[in-house]
Amino acid sequence: MxxxxxxxxxxxxxxxxxxxxxxxxxxxxxxxxxxxxxxxxxxxxxxxxxxxxxxxxxxxxxxxxxxxxxxxxxxxxxxxxxxxxxxxxTSKMRAVLEIDLANRRAVVEPGVTNLAITEAVRDQGYYYAPDPSSQQVCSIGGNVAENSGGAHCLKYGFTVNHVEACEIVTPDGDLVTLDRMDPGYDLLGAFIGSEGTLGIATKITVRLSRAPEAVTTVLAAFESIEQGGQAVSAIIGAGIVPAAIEMMDALAIEAAEAAVACSYPEGAGAVLIVELDGPAAEVELQFARLRQICANAFELRVAADAAERAAIWKGRKSAFAAVGRISPAYIVQDGVVPRTSLPAVLAAIDRLSAEHGIRVANVFHAGDGNLHPLVLFDDEEPGAGERAEVVSGAILDLCVEHGGSITGEHGVGVDKARYMPKMFSADDLDTMQLVRCAFDPRGLANPGKVFPTPRLCGEVPGVRKGVHPLVESGKAEQF
Amino acid sequence: MIAEVAEVTVRDAVPEDAVNGVLPRWVALPETVEEIAAVLRACAERDLAVVPAGGGTKLHWGPPPERCDVLLDLCCVNEILEHAAGDLVVRAQAGVTMDALAGTLAAKGQELALDVPFPQDATVGGTLATALPGPRSFRYGTARDLLIGITVVLPDGTIARSGGKVVKNVAGYDLGKLFTGSYGTLGVIAEATFRLHPLPAARRWVVTELDRAEAAPVAAALATSQAEPSAVEVDWPDPGGPVTLAALVEGAAAEARAGALRELAGGSVTEERPPWWGLIEHDEVLAEARFLPAGAGASSTRWPRPGWPCAARWPPAGCCWRRGATWPRTSWPPPSRGCANERGCTCWPPRTTGSTGGGR
Structure with a gap:
């Protein structure tokens, strides 16, 4: 064949x-x-x-x-x-096809990198807002498939909020365009984030954003992660929506220091990076408020220019790779909890870490509760990998228990398909499967991803009517 | 009818229940998600066509339903389930009115940044089902952009959820996107979770009157200004007359930012919302067209251009041009609705036990 x-x-x-x-x-x-x-x-x-x-x-x-x-x-x-x-x-499809500043949009092929879009319009005062950490290399087609976010999605949203249209090849080979302006069902919204299971994007129209007038980046060092967390709550409570609020714990700081010498304040239990952007007059007021809120920070650095801003971000952006300096192997986890549950969840992660003898470095988008625990282990040590897996999985359980999600931005893919039933009921998953089957009745588009039990569309869930005979007869139980 | 839906209030329809001239046979008044499911399951088994309804403010839009056996009135499924202010998230049932929701959120200094028309009667479910955005969608996005989780009931009675109550979440397909703007054709929206924004500390409008030729470049300059307006709107009631342009800025520094916009557009800065702002006079909308922002310079004779999609939704990132002509309908306003349950609404007509069975 x-x-x-x-x-x-x-x-x-x-x-x-x-x-x-x-x-x-x-x-x-x-x-x-x-x-x-x-x-x-x-x-x-x-x-x-x-x-x-x-x-x-x-x-x-x-x-x-x-x-x-x-x-x-x-x-x-x-x-x-x-x-x-x-x-x-899609690596050969790398053309920026059209830049239309009057309509604030650009049309690109899927292999174009995320950052290349911004680079094409930066001089005119525009940028493409979603900024995943891998933005220098990741492709916009992949961003569409994963509905990628980034550090600044707290204020600006995700790929789905910045894509106006996609030309896609459907799973049966038709070339069609899904446009946000079209009447009818929001198929574009359903397509974005479907992880390649509903078709392949071949041309993407993105929205370009006007660069903000002012950007203020602040690094605040706290003695403990609790103090940092309180500052985050106070910022949100003050009605401020920063472009980004990032937090790193002591272990993550240690790793970043070892890798890129980011010179974060010594002895910090947690650092907070807060970026305010928007009209200068607005940013100035928010910054004054932020200073008050961070009064108990033992050090507060404010970037004076782009170079200092880059220096502040350097440690955060290199954090994932940096843990390689302090651990032979690690798992990058991606889970989400409601922001107000962060203290409880971080405490529980500490307990898990102690219980299993596995170190966990915490780097997270504190503003939206998106955790990226880095589960560290030594792959030479027998059983360590398994214990790390246990800790990593237990962290996802914690996220679900607190009403969060098993993935905030990395996607389900093949890695987390088995966790989907923890977050969704059989009816939820069956309903999603109806969408899958409407697009891809033969199950040829990226099969085995996202959903735990791939079904053929012939077996699409029927209506659940009443109690299963096996349950009724007492031979089985449903959990 | 529907005898096994014994716990759900069902009454015979009266002429005021007609949907665009089509009179249902029964009106079902479920009070919980499970009751919605029970009604839909019972209807599916009997091949009864169901039309879901919220506040009824847009129920008559579009062509009349081909069939309508049961009007599923969601006014009694009206609980605000959770307002997690610290998480900037709210979860509410479909029948909650937008005004009621706004009141609850405002008590904690927050808002759902959707300025929908008729908020007194319009409901959470209907707002999603029709996906009609207001002016501020320019900055905040439309309903689909603010919706982070949804519970729906499919026509066979299956209750399904997607998303959740965290803003950042890419697990599974986003059913909320499909149901937003689906006009009840995919099932019934039962509950929704939204991301919220802090209420702006201040608001200012910059209002200016311009010749038609000036309007498009000025609108474009306002829209791309680093003063970051939340909306740029055009009122042009008389095709031969001038164009009124207004931009809204929101935030603690609104006054200073409005000043910057006035430099671009002229006119005046006001705290007063222009009387025409975001207004859909009840049923006077003739048509809506969507076009890219740069298309705003097109003259009325060239609008809509062939190929420009027309829909009952307006553009997320453009301006809405409203023509002065009206097309009055006969049945405005719709009857007010609600129920006399513990959540304090009053049903119209008064709740009765269905004469053909069911009821309580």
Whole structure:
């Protein structure tokens, strides 16, 4: 089957766009989540939307699953390939097609990096707001698939709030455009964040934002994480919506210091990075209030210029990689709790850490309750990896218990599909599956991701009517 | 009818219940999500067509329903379930009116940044189902951008949730997006969770009257100003007359920012909302068109252009041009609704036990 498909792919794509060489295939065996690996059956590098559509149509003809991949920076295995499938890589589709400042939008191909959009319009005083940490390399197509956020989504929202339209190839190979301005169902809203299970974006119209008049970045050092948390609550309570509020605990600071010498205040139990932006007059008032709120910080640094701002952000942005300096191996977790539950959840993480003898460094978007605990372990030590897994999973349980989410921005992918039933009921998941089946009745688009039990659409949930006979007869129980 | 929906109040429909001229046979008045599910399940089993209704302010929009056996009146599913002020989040049932919600939120200095028309009667569910944005969607986004979690009941009675009560959340498909603007065609919205904003400390409008030719470039300059207006609106009641342009700024420094906008547009700064601001005179809207902001310079004779999508929703990032012509309808205002339950609304007509069964 794969051989005839490969021959067909070669007939519609340039020779160098179809990869079957086992050595080259290995380049694509994982995304940013490296402990899930699979060698793709074949990799294609289409150069146009029409070529993507042709590839998808051929997959349909041959009944072969396909997975889309942008830059491969995803952290949930959303772009994990299938050994029995085609990996469609958008890295050749890197054109910025149109910049329309009068309408504050840009039209780009999916392989364009997030930061490249901002770089194309920065000189004119505009930028593209969502800014995932990987923005220098991650692709806008991947951002659409994952509904990526970033440090500034507290104020500005996510990819879904900044995309006006997408041209997509549907799972059966049609090229269609979903536009926010179209009447009818908000299919664009459903598509964004569907992790490649509802189709592949081939052209993306993003909204450009006007650069703020003023930006003030503040680093506040506190003796304890509790004090930092109180400051966050006070900021929100004062009616201030900063562009970003980030927090790092002592262990994360230690790691960042070791890696990039960010020179955060010595002896801090927690540092808070608060960025205020907007009209200068507004920022000035908010900053005055912020100073009062952070009165018990033992050090408060204010960036005087862009270089100092970058210095403040340096430690935070390098935190994930930095823990490599203090631990041979680590798991990056991504969970969300209501902001007011942060103190309780952080205390519980401390207890988990002590109980299992596993260190946890906490880096988080404190403004929106999005935790990124870094679970540290030594992969040489027998059983440590397993214990780290236990701690990492227990943190997600905590998030769900506190009414939060198992993922704030990294996506479900292959990594967290098994956690979905902790957050959603069978009816919830079945209803989502109805959407899946409306787009992808054959289940060929990125199968095995997001949902725990892949169903064929023939088995789409019927109406649950009454009690199951096995339950009624006392032979089974439902939990 | 629906005998097994014994716990749900059902009454016979009266002429005032007609939806765009189509008279349902029964009106169901569920009080809980489970009761909504019970009604829908019972109707599905009998092939009865259901039209969900909130405050009824937009129920007559669009063509009349092809069928309407049961009007599912959600006015009694009207509890504000949780206002987590520290988390800037509120969870409310579908029948809560927008005014009631705003009152609760304002008590803690917060708001749901949707300025929907008819807030006295318009409900949370109806606001989502029709997705009609107001002027401030320019800054805050539309209903779909502020909705972070939803509970819906599918036509077969399945209760399904997506999203949650945290703003940042990418787990699973976002059913809320699909139901927002679906006009009740996918199922019934039962509960919704929204992200909130602090109430702005101050508001100022910059209002200016311009010739038609000046309007578009000035509107564009206002919209992209670093003074960050929350909305830029146009009123142009007489196609031969001048255009009134108004921009809203919100925040503690509103006065200074409004001054900056006046430099661009001329006119005056006021604390008073212009009388036409965000107003849809009851039923006077003839049509709405969406176009990109730069299209605002088009003259009325070229509008709408072929290819510009028209819909009962206006653009999220443009201006709304309202023509002076009216198309009055006969049945405004709709009957007020509500129930005399412990949450304090008063039903119209008074709740009665369904004469054909059910009721309490």
């Amino acid at each position: 794969m051989d005839t498909l490969v021959a067909a792919l070669r007939s519609v794509l340039p020779a160098d766009s179809v990869i079957t060489d086992p050595v080259r295939l290995r380049t694509y065996e994982c995304d940013g989540l490296t402990y899930h690996r699979a060698t793709p059956g074949v990799v294609v590098l289409p150069g146009t939307a029409e070529q993507v559509a042709q590839v998808v149509r051929l997959c349909n003809e041959h009944g072969v699953p396909f997975v889309a991949r942008g830059s491969g920076t995803g952290l949930s295995g959303g772009a994990l390939p299938r050994e029995d499938g085609v990996l469609i890589v």
